[in-house]
Amino acid sequence: MRPERSRPLTARAAAAFWAPLAATWLMMSVEGPFIAAVIARLADPTANLAAYGVAFTLAWICEAPIIMIMSAATALVRDRQAFHRLRRFTYALNALVTCAMVVLLSPPVFDVLVEGLIGLPREAARLTHVAAVLLLPWPAAIGYRRFYQGVMIRHGFPRGVAYGTVVRVSAMALAALGARRVPGLPGASVGALALSAGVVAEAVAARLMASGVVRHLLDDRNPLPAGANSLTTAGILRFYYPLALTPLLALAVNPLITFFLGHSRRPLESLAVFPVVLSLTFVFRSGGIALQETTIALIGDRLENLRVLERLGAWLAAILGGALTLVAVTPLSRVWFEQVAGLPPGLAGLAIVPLRILCLAPALEVMMSLQRSLLVAARRTTVVTVATVVEVAGIMAGLAAGIAVFDVVGTTAAAASLLTGRVAANLFLYPLTLGTYRPGPPIPDPAGASPPPAPAGP
Secondary structure, eight states, rough: OOOOOSOOOOOHHHHHHHHHHHHHHHTTTHHHHHHHHHHTSSSSSSHHHHHHHHHHHHHHHHHHGTTHHHHHHHHHHHHHHEEEEEEEHHHHHHHHHHHHHHHSSSSHHIIIIIIIOOOOOOOHHHHHHHHHHHTTHHHHHHHHHHHHHHHHHHTTHHHHHHHHHHHHHHEEEEEHHHHSTTTTHHHHHHHHHHHHHHHEEEEEEHHHHTTHHHHHHHOTTSOOOOOOOOGHHHHHHHHHHHHHHHHHHHHHHHHHHHHHTSSBSSSSHHHHHHHHHHHHHOOOHHHHEEEEEEEHHSSSSTTTHHHHHHOOOOHHHHHHHHHHHHHSSSSSIIIIIISSSSOOHHHHHHHHHHHHHHHOOOOOOOHHHHHHHOOOOOHHHHHHHHHHHHHHHHHHHHIIIIIIIOOOBBBHHHHHHHHHHHHHHHHHGGGGGTTTOOOSSSOOTTTTSSOOOSSSSH
């Protein structure tokens, strides 16, 4: 399964490696709108949409520590010893996050959190609890499939990740359309059941499609590379815990934005419009997100492929940013917001300015992916966490200034604050990554494992 590395990496080969990963993110971006559309067409849509949103948020919080396991597997799983050790680590972490979700769903904890802190009415809280129970397989299934997806990416089979996402989206859609016909099943439960069915199907598909890579890794006839026994559990913990903290810190952004929007000028309109703006920008950012695992896999143990990947990143930044700009500054924005998203003209007009502010978001996402991948490849994962702290601080400062000081319309202030935070994080990382790293000696490895050799292309 592993590609030959005798040829130098070309931009075309790097783009071919990146494309299925980008397709994966694009396909995942349809899940939320599809499930919301299904729930909105069932009984009592307001309560069920709210219940589904809260249940999904609880599952997402429990999932957060396992999200970055794909980057870890892409960086570390280069031989059978590393495979066994990181797999054991993944299974243990899956058990921990599942136990955490079980505790969260226990009535004493759940009631205090959902009815007390969040303030949901009792009936909505009941809908939320049932939906959250149906999402119980979600965190472990995500961890399981992301481990095997990382293994596939590391060993030159990124198409397997995209194939798995096709299975996930198909299973999710079929489950949603089937469950909505069950008499008396609430919409929140339909959505949760569909999500769980999708991720479990994708986890099974990921394992099946990774079977060839796993057989190659576990084949005793294959000689182990130098330093194969150096990856330890302590090294994995040192490498991974900053990565686990990163999405947990990022989770603070959504509640912060929601709080500030609720205290801004035109609060209800801002709360209604901003998620629609973010969903559109995510479509154009998704290609940049996919560049992170691409770079980790292909960069090489001496960063010999860095310049090629930087060129790919520059092209992606220009194309994705240019495409979003084209939508934002032409009548296409009105077409999207009014005809596709279904916003009334007044709300659609409110969405255009924040969309134009976020035109730089795709380019900044590309830059962030390159920066993070360099740090992961160099095992400097703590710096990734620090950069997230810088970004969250920048967002908070932007929100406070825009809303509390200058009284800007909420959506505009939120868009500007997101841009401010990301620019701050990019500037913080630049001298530590793209500003200094160039091809040279092997990257030092404080995690206790030798840097992974990277495939030249798919």
